[in-house]
Amino acid sequence: xxxxxxxxxxxxxxxxxxxxxxxxxxxxxxxxxxxxxILGPKASPELKxxxxxxxxxxxxxxxxxxxxxxxxxxxxxxxxxxxxRPVFDxxxxxxxxxxxxxxxxxxxxxxxxxxxxxxxxxxxNSLLDRLTAVLSVAFIAIPSFVVALYLLLWLAVKWRWFPAxxxxxxxxxxxxxxxxxxxxxxxxLGWVGYIARLVRASMLEVMEENHIRxxxxxxxxxxxxxxxYALRIAVLPTVTILGMGIGxxxxxxxxxxxxxxxxxxxxxxxEAVITRNYPVVMGSVLVTTAFxxxxxxxxxxxxxxxxxxxxxxxxxx
Amino acid sequence: xxxxxxxIAQTFAALRKDPLGIAGFIIVVLVLLASLFAPMLAPSxxxxxxxxxxxxxxxxxxxxxxxxxxxxxLSRVLHGGQIAMKVALVTISVxxxxxxxxxxxxxFGPKWLDRILVICFDTMRSFPTIMFALAVVALxxxxxxxxMGVIIITSIPAYARIVRTQTLALRENDFILAEQAxxxxxxxxxxxxxxxNIAAPLLILASMDVPAVVGMEAGLxxxxxxxxxxxxxxxSILNDGYSYLRNSPWPIIAGGxxxxxxxxxxxxxxxxxxxxxxxxxRGKGGAD
Amino acid sequence: MGSPILDVKNLCxxxxxxxxxxxxxRGVNLKIEPGRIxxxxxxxxxxxxxxxxAIIKLLAANAQVAGGEILFRDTNLLxxxxxxMRALRGDExxxxxxxxxxxxxxxxxxxxxxxxxxxxxxxxxxEKMLRSATILERVGIADxxxxxxxxxxxxxxxxxxxxxxxxxxxxxxxxxIADEPTTALDATLEVQIIHRLQQLQQDxxxxxxxxxxxxxxxxxxxxxxxVMYAGEVVESGSTSEVFNNPRHPYxxxxxxxxPASIEExxxxxxxxxxxxxxxIELPPGCVxxxxxxxxxxxxxxxxxxxxxxxxxAACFVSVQ
Numbered sequence: 060x061x062x063x064x065x066x067x068x069x070x071x072x073x074x075x076x077x078x079x080x081x082x083x084x085x086x087x088x089x090x091x092x093x094x095x096x097i098l099g100p101k102a103s104p105e106l107k108x109x110x111x112x113x114x115x116x117x118x119x120x121x122x123x124x125x126x127x128x129x130x131x132x133x134x135x136x137x138x139x140x141x142x143x144r145p146v147f148d149x150x151x152x153x154x155x156x157x158x159x160x161x162x163x164x165x166x167x168x169x170x171x172x173x174x175x176x177x178x179x180x181x182x183x184n185s186l187l188d189r190l191t192a193v194l195s196v197a198f199i200a201i202p203s204f205v206v207a208l209y210l211l212l213w214l215a216v217k218w219r220w221f222p223a224x225x226x227x228x229x230x231x232x233x234x235x236x237x238x239x240x241x242x243x244x245x246x247x248l249g250w251v252g253y254i255a256r257l258v259r260a261s262m263l264e265v266m267e268e269n270h271i272r273x274x275x276x277x278x279x280x281x282x283x284x285x286x287x288y289a290l291r292i293a294v295l296p297t298v299t300i301l302g303m304g305i306g307x308x309x310x311x312x313x314x315x316x317x318x319x320x321x322x323x324x325x326x327x328x329x330e331a332v333i334t335r336n337y338p339v340v341m342g343s344v345l346v347t348t349a350f351x352x353x354x355x356x357x358x359x360x361x362x363x364x365x366x367x368x369x370x371x372x373x374x375x376x
Numbered sequence: 377x378x379x380x381x382x383x384i385a386q387t388f389a390a391l392r393k394d395p396l397g398i399a400g401f402i403i404v405v406l407v408l409l410a411s412l413f414a415p416m417l418a419p420s421x422x423x424x425x426x427x428x429x430x431x432x433x434x435x436x437x438x439x440x441x442x443x444x445x446x447x448x449x450l451s452r453v454l455h456g457g458q459i460a461m462k463v464a465l466v467t468i469s470v471x472x473x474x475x476x477x478x479x480x481x482x483x484f485g486p487k488w489l490d491r492i493l494v495i496c497f498d499t500m501r502s503f504p505t506i507m508f509a510l511a512v513v514a515l516x517x518x519x520x521x522x523x524m525g526v527i528i529i530t531s532i533p534a535y536a537r538i539v540r541t542q543t544l545a546l547r548e549n550d551f552i553l554a555e556q557a558x559x560x561x562x563x564x565x566x567x568x569x570x571x572x573n574i575a576a577p578l579l580i581l582a583s584m585d586v587p588a589v590v591g592m593e594a595g596l597x598x599x600x601x602x603x604x605x606x607x608x609x610x611x612s613i614l615n616d617g618y619s620y621l622r623n624s625p626w627p628i629i630a631g632g633x634x635x636x637x638x639x640x641x642x643x644x645x646x647x648x649x650x651x652x653x654x655x656x657x658r659g660k661g662g663a664d
Numbered sequence: 665m666g667s668p669i670l671d672v673k674n675l676c677x678x679x680x681x682x683x684x685x686x687x688x689x690r691g692v693n694l695k696i697e698p699g700r701i702x703x704x705x706x707x708x709x710x711x712x713x714x715x716x717x718a719i720i721k722l723l724a725a726n727a728q729v730a731g732g733e734i735l736f737r738d739t740n741l742l743x744x745x746x747x748x749m750r751a752l753r754g755d756e757x758x759x760x761x762x763x764x765x766x767x768x769x770x771x772x773x774x775x776x777x778x779x780x781x782x783x784x785x786x787x788x789x790x791e792k793m794l795r796s797a798t799i800l801e802r803v804g805i806a807d808x809x810x811x812x813x814x815x816x817x818x819x820x821x822x823x824x825x826x827x828x829x830x831x832x833x834x835x836x837x838x839x840x841i842a843d844e845p846t847t848a849l850d851a852t853l854e855v856q857i858i859h860r861l862q863q864l865q866q867d868x869x870x871x872x873x874x875x876x877x878x879x880x881x882x883x884x885x886x887x888x889x890x891v892m893y894a895g896e897v898v899e900s901g902s903t904s905e906v907f908n909n910p911r912h913p914y915x916x917x918x919x920x921x922x923p924a925s926i927e928e929x930x931x932x933x934x935x936x937x938x939x940x941x942x943x944i945e946l947p948p949g950c951v952x953x954x955x956x957x958x959x960x961x962x963x964x965x966x967x968x969x970x971x972x973x974x975x976x977a978a979c980f981v982s983v984q
């Protein structure tokens with residue numbers, strides 16, 4: 060088991076390294092003076108010189124790369140161009156809001172999706188099954204920001220059931236939960252369908268298998284069979300998907316945060332892009348990519364924990 | 377060599393049994409036609425400003441109302457459709473072409489090349505797409521071409537993977553080895569054997585990709601990072617509508633509708649296509 | 665003699681298919697006395713699987729019992745509701761399936777699966793684990809306590825099948841049904857498992873219904889044998905009598921074609937000419953008649969039935 064974790068961990072690190080290097084390289088692939096890129100052509104030469112020096116942009120490329128990585132290793136993601144605060148602080152201030160949103164969305168989607176998928180499989184071709192199937196496809200297809208906009212329009216602005224802006228009062232759990240509902244729904248709706256379909260397909264496959272027949276032959280109750288035997292195997296693909304899904308969710312969270320004016324990495328990144336706050340852009344993208352790679356790794360490990368057959372493998376891809 | 381007419385006829389026959397697939401197909405056709413003929417169908421110039429008529433509700437003159445500058449939303453939506461379809465066409469064909477090449481290199485070429493390419497693909501896939509788009513836009517500046525470029529780069533791995541898997545699988549087949557023994561060149565093998573086998577999965581992926589691509593462009597334009605005003609992309613219509621949400625709901629409703637229709641239509645159609653083509657490829661009975 | 669532990673009377677089972685009604689079992693009779701080992705032999709498609717599925721009432725969704733009774737200790741299983749039937753399964757009636765690789769749950773350890781099977785037992789977990797380890801030892805698995813923690817894919821085929829047998833015997837059932845338990849194993853392993861099964865049967869005293877198309881194994885293990893063909897029982901009796909003095913032409917052919925009985929080295933193994941009949945459009949008369957070289961006119965017109973004697977055959981032409 061440990062060997063498995065080590066192997067996957069190394070691979071993840073490699074990919075992260077490449078991704079980060081790519082980000083770094085992008086700065087320098089742009090024709091022209093990087094300081095120009097960062098500050099825009101209208102900045103004064105003194106300001107440009109200062110930025111160049113501060114960010115070490117006048118040094119040779121390899122030196123810059125080395126500095127970049129040593130900084131990174133020390134947790135130094137650079138400094139906000141406007142406020143001079145460390146990017147690290149800024150990003151990790153906003154990160155919890157996004158994480159809460161993503162977790163709420165995934166949690167809700169799983170809580171709804173797994174039973175839906177399970178029931179669809181048990182009562183195949185029933186009305187519930189067919190309805191779930193169509194709605195699943197529909198909500199997977201429709202972009203989440205459109206859903207968010209419509210939810211905002213109807214439920215928040217028109218009917219005022221939910222707040223339209225912000226994350227709620229600090230310390231007031233109910234208020235924050237109230238503010239979470241619409242964005243979490245917008246983010247998670249597509250996933251409910253996806254999970255339901257996945258669980259349904261897996262369940263149908265598993266229920267056909269011989270060991271289920273054995274369990275029945277030993278008189279185990281249908282409930283035991285479904286929950287402990289079938290579902291346990293059927294949820295495995297879901298775990299993998301969830302790990303990868305966090306990455307997509309982070310992107311989707313961006314829209315939810317902007318549309319519902321919530322604080323978070325997405326909002327931070329968006330503003331940074333508009334104001335050309337370069338270090339913040341890079342810092343945010345880096346952190347989210349790292350999260351994505353990490354979550355994929357964790358889900359692979361959980362998968363291997365749940366299904367012993369995967370441990371011997373060199374891992375899938 | 378391939379029974380093209382028979383396959384198409386069978387496809388249509390099977391399609392007829394699936395109501396969602398039919399609905400999807402009809403929507404797809406309508407959207408494509410509407411986009412193609414947008415300039416002719418649009419009642420007004422999408423850029424024509426009429427400040428006295430801002431944020432008007434739908435009326436006979438303006439079927440979908442007007443936006444904050446008095447422009448006819450319907451016309452803007454129709455032209456937006458043109459942009460959406462153009463983006464879809466360009467990005468998907470380019471991603472497909474490059475993905476095809478890279479996938480074949482990975483599948484048929486030497487092992488080291490395969491390893492490198494796979495790591496590249498995985499690295500690309502490790503970026504949350506929108507984040508990557510934002511990073512690029514931060515550097516280059518917003519424009520429709522930038523958006524298309526980003527979409528292409530992030531779409532290539534998916535196509536390449538399918539091609540690679542199929543190529544790897546087919547590479548081991550005896551008849552390929554036999555052909556090589558008889559001196560057939562690799563491009564020829566790729567063209568006559570590998571290509572027909574991957575045509576179906578690629579077609580399915582492409583049709584399922586349209587909603588994703590259209591959604592991405594709309595999303596980026598919504599964020600102000602895609603088309604520049606006053607170009608009417610569906611995303612930018614939604615963006616304008618969002619700013620004036622409390623004044624009039626119509627721009628949002630109108631801007632969202634085509635997105636919903638297109639994504640649903642292409643997805644239902646693509647799913648139908650997959651149900652029809654896949655089981656046939658594997659020789660199983662129908663799905664479910 | 666007391667009442668039989670299993671008495672199948674005139675069982676008829678049909679499958680509803682797209683092509684029509686498939687009559688899989690037609691008037692099958694089977695009697696097993698307590699503590700006896702009865703074998704069923706027959707080609708694929710003769711209805712063995714349907715028969716077992718019917719006995720434990722786990723038939724496919726499109727199957728219907730069209731007539732007959734299945735008496736288990738004088739209770740008609742067909743009358744029982746699903747809860748009552750479920751109470752019997754794994755307790756009074758146990759099964760060992762053919763493919764040990766897929767019959768065991770791949771993601772749960774052997775020990776836990778054996779715990780689950782004891783779900784009716786009120787004993788504590790430690791005791792149940794002890795019972796599991798004990799029975800594993802009895803089927804010939806060394807280091808039983810350690811093996812309990814392993815997963816099916818970590819065990820060899822023979823060990824998996826031993827585990828399956830252990831699981832089936834753990835609840836000390838009255839009837840053990842073994843569906844081709846050794847078919848997936850190689851010959852040496854097969855012999856070991858069969859001998860082990862014999863031993864265990866003597867210790868536990870359960871009745872065994874042993875299905876196989878491997879005649880040698882049946883001859884070795886079973887005291888009585890039933891020969892099935894295309895959904896009917898064509899001959900039954902004690903193993904020695906049926907195998908030494910086969911009365912039904914099909915049984916004779918079966919024995920002739922068994923590779924173990926071929927004495928000279930030859931390239932061409934004998935086969936029974938013809939094919940299995942269509943169970944949807946059945947020929948009138950004897951079901952084996954189209955392939956039988958001893959058939960007379962009467963065989964085409966009416967259907968022969970088994971009589972009550974200890975060695976009986978459903979045939980008009982069979983010699984006494």
